[in-house]
Amino acid sequence: MKIDPSQLTAFLLDSGLVNKKQLGKAEKEAEEKGKKLEDILIESGQIKDEELTKLKAYILGVPFVNLEEEKIPPEILRIIPEPIARKQNIVAFRKSGRDLEVAMLDPDDLQTIEFIKKKVNLRILPRLTSAQSIKNVIRQYQKSLQVEFGEMIGQEAPPLTSSVKEAHPAADSEPQKEELEKAAQDLPIIKIVDTLIKHAILQKASDIHIEPMEKELIIRYRIDGILHETMTLPKQIATGIVARIKVLSNLKLDEHRLPQDGRFKIEDEDYKISFRVSILPVYDGEKIVMRLLPENAKGFTLEDLGFWGRSLEIIHHAIKKPTGLILVTGPTGCGKTTTLYTIMDIINTSEVNISTVEDPIEYRMPRTNQTQVNTKIGLTFANGLRSLLRQDPDVLMVGEIRDNETASLAINASLTGHLVLSTLHTNSAAGSLPRLIDMDIEPFLISSTINCIEAQRLVRRLLPDSSEKYKLTGEEVKELEGQINTKKVLEELYKEKIIPAGSKFEDITFSRPKPTPDHPDGYSSRIGIHEVLEISETIKELIIKRADSDAIEKQAREEGMLTMSEDGLIKAARGLTSIEEVLRVTKE
Numbered sequence: 115m116k117i118d119p120s121q122l123t124a125f126l127l128d129s130g131l132v133n134k135k136q137l138g139k140a141e142k143e144a145e146e147k148g149k150k151l152e153d154i155l156i157e158s159g160q161i162k163d164e165e166l167t168k169l170k171a172y173i174l175g176v177p178f179v180n181l182e183e184e185k186i187p188p189e190i191l192r193i194i195p196e197p198i199a200r201k202q203n204i205v206a207f208r209k210s211g212r213d214l215e216v217a218m219l220d221p222d223d224l225q226t227i228e229f230i231k232k233k234v235n236l237r238i239l240p241r242l243t244s245a246q247s248i249k250n251v252i253r254q255y256q257k258s259l260q261v262e263f264g265e266m267i268g269q270e271a272p273p274l275t276s277s278v279k280e281a282h283p284a285a286d287s288e289p290q291k292e293e294l295e296k297a298a299q300d301l302p303i304i305k306i307v308d309t310l311i312k313h314a315i316l317q318k319a320s321d322i323h324i325e326p327m328e329k330e331l332i333i334r335y336r337i338d339g340i341l342h343e344t345m346t347l348p349k350q351i352a353t354g355i356v357a358r359i360k361v362l363s364n365l366k367l368d369e370h371r372l373p374q375d376g377r378f379k380i381e382d383e384d385y386k387i388s389f390r391v392s393i394l395p396v397y398d399g400e401k402i403v404m405r406l407l408p409e410n411a412k413g414f415t416l417e418d419l420g421f422w423g424r425s426l427e428i429i430h431h432a433i434k435k436p437t438g439l440i441l442v443t444g445p446t447g448c449g450k451t452t453t454l455y456t457i458m459d460i461i462n463t464s465e466v467n468i469s470t471v472e473d474p475i476e477y478r479m480p481r482t483n484q485t486q487v488n489t490k491i492g493l494t495f496a497n498g499l500r501s502l503l504r505q506d507p508d509v510l511m512v513g514e515i516r517d518n519e520t521a522s523l524a525i526n527a528s529l530t531g532h533l534v535l536s537t538l539h540t541n542s543a544a545g546s547l548p549r550l551i552d553m554d555i556e557p558f559l560i561s562s563t564i565n566c567i568e569a570q571r572l573v574r575r576l577l578p579d580s581s582e583k584y585k586l587t588g589e590e591v592k593e594l595e596g597q598i599n600t601k602k603v604l605e606e607l608y609k610e611k612i613i614p615a616g617s618k619f620e621d622i623t624f625s626r627p628k629p630t631p632d633h634p635d636g637y638s639s640r641i642g643i644h645e646v647l648e649i650s651e652t653i654k655e656l657i658i659k660r661a662d663s664d665a666i667e668k669q670a671r672e673e674g675m676l677t678m679s680e681d682g683l684i685k686a687a688r689g690l691t692s693i694e695e696v697l698r699v700t701k702e
Contacts (some may be wrong), residue, residue, distance in 0.1 A: 117173055117222075119151065125173055131161045148584060164244040167219065171242040179217050181207055181247035186254055193234055196255040201634030202226045205251040212236050217243035217251070225630070291368040294357040303354035306347070307362075311404075313344070315385060320406055320447075324359075326352050326399035338574045338640055339447065339699075356393070356400050363391040371395055377474070379409075390474055407476050414456045419449070420570075420642035420685065423610065424674055428566050428648045433457055436508075438565035439528040441515075443540045449572050449642055450537040451476050454511055457535060458482065461509060469505055471498035472513035487513070495520045503527060512536040518553045525555060528563040542678075543569040543647035544667035547657055561654035567647040571678055571699040573691045574637035581625035581636065581689070591619045597697065598679045606676065606684055613687070625689050641690055643682035643699070647675055 144151045155161045171178035193206040208215040214236040231238045314322045319335035331347040363376030374393045390405040442450045473487035496519040515521045528534045540546045546567050607613045627636025682696030
């Protein structure tokens with residue numbers, strides 16, 4: 115079904131859609147930008163998307179279908195799952211016996227057709243259609259989800275006072291506790307919550323967001339760090355869903371004005387997952403975010419997390435020291451806790467006493483004494499750490515340094531013969547040092563206790579067997595040079611023998627994501643990009659002089675430190691991720 119470019123060019127001229135001059139200009143631009151000729155023609159407005167699709171259908175002898183006004187039966191629509199339909203632009207619209215008609219935009223996408231053929235065991239009849247037709251059909255998936263849930267999200271949902279309320283949630287007409295308990299035990303509500311959780315687990319989501327709007331309830335999953343809208347449910351079942359999750363998490367059913375936090379666990383023969391639940395009052399009700407924490411996930415090594423070369427050596431050297439402070443920094447959700455647990459796993463032997471104070475305890479680790487922060491009763495990070503120092507520890511892990519008191523205790527613990535691990539919310543490794551000084555920690559204490567500081571982000575991994583190879587043009591390299599030190603990256607690539615010495619950046623083969631039926635984004639799982647700041651003698655002098663983060667980072671780079679963006683670009687050159695992913699997570 116592949117159309118030869120020369121054949122398409124001839125038909126474009128014969129049809130009168132473009133003239134020779136327009137075509138020549140478009141061909142030159144397509145070659146310069148590394149794009150398809152048809153994309154350039156559409157972007158420039160010389161031809162319409164639908165006109166091109168009809169022409170392709172004529173060349174291939176494949177029927178063209180217009181589905182802009184069509185209503186597709188839900189049972190037909192669901193034959194192709196929504197994520198595949200949305201990412202691959204292919205939908206099922208008619209079934210006759212063992213024949214399934216599918217509409218698509220890309221006639222070359224044989225891989226998706228083969229996948230659907232094997233999945234449904236039907237004869238696939240491809241049809242070409244317009245982008246507007248695909249959008250119309252994809253919008254209908256929401257309705258098919260309601261059909262799939264059936265009565266669960268239909269008119270039989272428990273009619274609670276608050277579910278039809280249009281006023282501010284602080285209004286007086288709140289449902290009574292007895293009504294909420296009844297709603298939480300309602301069978302359709304139980305099935306809906308179970309289904310939401312099951313799909314999140316199957317899709318390997320890290321978070322479930324349940325967000326009340328004025329007239330609907332939005333469900334979103336965070337998968338590989340990206341939020342995806344999964345479905346929209348009727349507003350009238352919102353109160354029942356909130357009540358059900360509160361029951362699971364052992365929270366107060368009749369408390370709607372204050373935030374609540376809880377936990378629950380789900381186990382079966384395939385998985386064992388803890389759910390950390392946060393409920394927050396918002397204008398249209400209560401928003402729920404559930405963090406999924408797999409308890410039977412296999413342990414990682416530092417190499418699995420993306421450490422390599424000099425950075426890996428510095429981390430191993432730092433954790434072999436019996437005393438000192440190791441800091442892991444970065445924004446929420448960048449994998450700081452996973453890195454700390456991986457480090458603890460390396461040093462977790464029968465000869466070592468490891469104690470932690472965390473909020474919350476995200477993973478259970480054997481032979482480790484883990485303490486949960488509880489601010490309601492006065493068990494803060496600082497108080498917990500103070501108590502742990504009387505427990506004869508060798509290694510201490512403090513979930514987060516948030517204030518002067520915790521920072522002072524961590525520093526003092528590292529001075530008195532303990533190895534202390536902790537996290538800090540800063541954008542870069544060098545930025546942690548001025549942050550500690552802002553917490554009124556004396557510079558001479560910082561310089562004498564910190565072994566190393568590691569900053570990180572998470573980027574999505576490319577699928578190893580499905581990615582599009584390409585090389586950067588001269589203009590693209592210049593643009594990249596404005597954001598990342600490409601010279602330093604080249605030196606590292608030579609040193610690691612990833613590319614031959616003397617190669618230019620234009621010679622490196624990079625990869626772009628190529629969607630597959632199983633992975634519509636073209637990515638699967640994530641890997642860390644890191645910068646590891648070793649506290650050398652020169653860095654210590656800068657700390658004592660209260661130098662700013664830019665001066666410290668400049669010195670660290672002169673001593674061989676790779677920044678996160680440079681580490682990411684090296685990983686992109688190795689085919690682990692894409693340049694776009696690196697720039698997405700490292701842009702300020």
